Amino acid sequence: MTRIEAVIQPSRLETLKNALLVWGVDGLTITEVKGFGRQRGHGEMYRGSEYEIQYRPKLKVEFVVPTSLVPRLLDVVQKAVGTGRIGDGKVFVIPVEDAVRVRTGERGDGIL
Ligand SMILES: Nc1ncnc2c1ncn2[C@@H]1O[C@H](COP(=O)(O)OP(=O)(O)OP(=O)(O)O)[C@@H](O)[C@H]1O
Ligand SMILES: [Mg+2]
Secondary structure (H helix, E strand, C coil): CCEEEEEEHHHHHHHHHHHHHHCCCCCCEEEEEECCCCCCCCCCCCCCCCCCCCCCEEEEEEEEEHHHHHHHHHHHHHHHHCCCCCCEEEEEEEEEECEEECHHHHHHCCHH
16 A cells, blocks of 8 residues: 655645546545745745745645555646646655554455
């Protein structure tokens, strides 16, 4: 299993969610986060001193999937959230050791 963690522009969430549903992703976790990338937050809507880091609001969207689906889903994510503009986001891919459906005690990628 693999966890895909996408840090995205909040306005892209609905498009991403709809695309992932089509590809059979059955659960998502969303967190409101703040962060900066290469432009230290200045590429988008410049404000304030260039030397100061500006934290920009983003959403972190996490979902765990069978590892075989990762290459396809990375494509899906990029197409769904990409606009070609600075600050579009980043995607991280993280191995997951095991998973449990609490109601039944089932384990492994069958619960995804
Ligand atoms: N190395 C990193 N580790 C953790 N989070 C990161 C990292 N880089 C970026 N992020 C998160 O991703 C968000 C979006 O990053 P962003 O899209 O600006 O990346 P970038 O590398 O600057 O690319 P671009 O040049 O297209 O803006 C940041 O606000 C931050 O929350
Ligand atoms: Mg950036």
